[in-house]
Amino acid sequence: MAQALRPLLVLLAIGSCIAADHIDLWPMPKSVTHGAQRLYVSKDATMSMVGSTYSDEKAILKDAFQRMLDLMKLNHNADDTNRSSFVLTGVNMVVHSPEDELSFGVDESYNLTVPTIGDPLHAQVEAQTVYGALHALQTFGQLCYFDFTSRLIELNSAPWMITDAPRFPYRGLLIDTSRHYLPLTTIKGVIDAMTYSKLNVLHWHIIDEQSFPIEIPSYPKLWNGSYSYSERYTMSDAVDIVRYAExxxxxxxxxxxxxxxxxxxxxxxxSLWPSDSCKEALDVSNNFTFEVIDGILSDFSKVFKFKFVHLGGDEVNTSCWTKTPHIKEWLNNNHMNASDAYRYFVLRSQKIAIAHGYDVINWEETFNDFGEKLDRKTIVHNWLGGKVAPKVVAAGLRCIVSNQDKWYLDHLDATWEGFYMNEPLKGIDNPEQQRLVIGGEVCMWGEQIDASDIEQTIWPRAAAAAERLWTPIEKLAEDPRSATSRLSRFRCLLNQRGVAAAPLAGDGRTAPYEPGPCVRQ
Structure with missing residues (x-):
């Protein structure tokens, strides 16, 4: 498609969709019906929990409800309304489970009803868990907008009846804090934006060859490898991020x-290096290497409570092992070549992680090279291309899809349409094998981004993938152009909420091409 034509096609797509599609929700829910009545939402709307088993002792719902009200007002001073009817005065939340543990596969379904009759008039949310209720509030917030003429918060097309649940349990976004340090406020902003499109896993690629920015109490000199004294995360910082996200x-x-x-x-x-002159990969022959890994994972287990830990395993250059005399001798004594040692390292690291209570995720090279040797609970993280997932699930292992040609956000030539159309279950027809694909992840690698440009590089393309991961496949647009008006509206909503989401037209983080309203960029 010629670059010059793309803005025009965006305009045509928006114009063709507005009249036909009045459901401006992103991601599209599982089931939606609505009417034609306009309601008003009291600026002092309240949350009730009549009939709820959940006690909200941690104020998860209370705080989420207040955030939703603040977002609906968009920092404007909404007027009180003296209208005697059609005023929503609150939302009643019915959560059936008293538990609030954010475990993998937690029930995230919800029902949202916005009636036009009632005294008082309340929206109703019903969910099995508090986390389904959070998604309901996100959807409700998208139904509401601040009207500058009436100075009221309005909700159109009532009554609404929405039944919703995610298609995949794992809907991830990777950030990379080794290539460039990201301040805590930036990471929290990414988390907030994730919730708007119902993504639910922040994959924190904390450490890489360029820097080691996080404190490890068991081995306190590790963060000597950070860029500077100020570009670091304490364990308290990590706890703060985890709690904020959860x-x-x-x-x-x-x-x-x-x-x-x-x-x-x-x-x-x-001593973790093979030698002073040949420094990667980590010294496989040195027990201290695995003692350090054990210390890191021990410290992680006290902070990162998610069921999984990611141990990487990709792009391993073993040339230092075969060039370094003491490692070469170790290989010979153990009757190993470099490939054997790579397998030995990955499998020994997996055992350490499992001992700390984790299931392990590894990048796909580990499967490609020795998949039959991996622990059977291993999740294989695809990235090289779109054909590995069918092989992984055929072997009985679980898989996360992130094929780089479609879902790598640092590929600035990858368009939102490509993100939207990337199907995690492509080539997998067996229902049992389909269930082994636990979801997908868009990856924001950090070589070319930092706090100055991360948001416009992530959004709105990550949101396009988010609908693919949330919405039932039969509800997804067969032609991404038919989703353009909704995504454009969602991108503008992100901007209004303070998220620097880039225009839809053009490639990743392209600037607006001319003056005009937000929805036409």
Missing amino acids: KRGVNVLAEIDVPGHALSWGVGYP
Whole structure:
């Protein structure tokens, strides 16, 4: 498609969809019916929990409801209304489970009803868990908008009846804090934006060869490999991020990438390097290497409570092992070649993680090279292309899809349409094997981004993938152009909420092409 034509096609798509599609929700719910009545939402709307088993002792719902009200007002001063009818005075939340543990596969379904009759008039949310209720509030917030003429919060097309649940339990976004440090406020902003499109896993690629920014109490010299004294995260910072995310229904997946991508480890502990002149991958022959991995995962287990930990395992260059005399001798004594040692390293690291209570995620090279040897609970993280997932699930292992040609956000030539149309179950027809694809993840690698441009590089393309991961396949648009008006509206909503989402027209983080309203960019 010629670049010059794309803005025009966006305009045509928006114009053709507005009249036909009045459901401006993103991601599209499982089931939606609505009417034609306009309601008004009291600026002092309240939340009740009549009939709820959940007690909200941690104020998860209370705080989420207040955030929703603040977002609906968009920092404007909504007027009181003296209308005697059609005023929603609150939302009643019925949560059936008293538990609030954010476990993998937690029930995220919900029912949302916005009636036009009632005294008082209340919207009703029913969910099995508090995390389904959080998604309901996100949907309700999208139904409401501040009207500048009436100075009221309005809700059109009532009554609404929405039944919703995610298609996949794992809907992830990766951030990379090794290539460029990201301040805590930036990470929290990413988490907030994730919740708007119902993504639920923040994959924190904390460490890589360039820097080791996080505190490890068991081995305090490791963060000597950070860029500077100010570009670091304490364990308290990590706890803060995890708690912030969990309160919003987002799990945090921590990653240490071993044995490659670990040059920074040796700044504090040089014995982790094969030698002073050949520094990657980590020294496979040294028991201290695995003691450090054990210490890291021990410290992680006290903070990162998600069921999974990511151990990387990709792009391992073993040439230092075969060039370094003491490692070469170790290989010979153990009757191993470099490939055997790579397998040994990954499997030994897996055993350490499992001992700390984790299930392990590894990048797909581990499966491609020795998949039959991986622990059977391993989740294989696809990234090289779109054909590995069918092989993984055929082997009986679980898979996360992130094929780089479609779902890598640092590929600025990857358009939102490509993100939208990337199907995780492509080539997988067996229902049992389909269930082994637990979801997908868009990846924001950090070589070319930092706090200055991360938001416009992520959004709105990540939201396009989010609908693919949330919405039932039969509800997804067969032609992405038919979803353009909804995504454009959602992108504008992100902007209004303070998220620097880039225009739809053009490639990743392209600037607006001319003056005009938000929805036409």
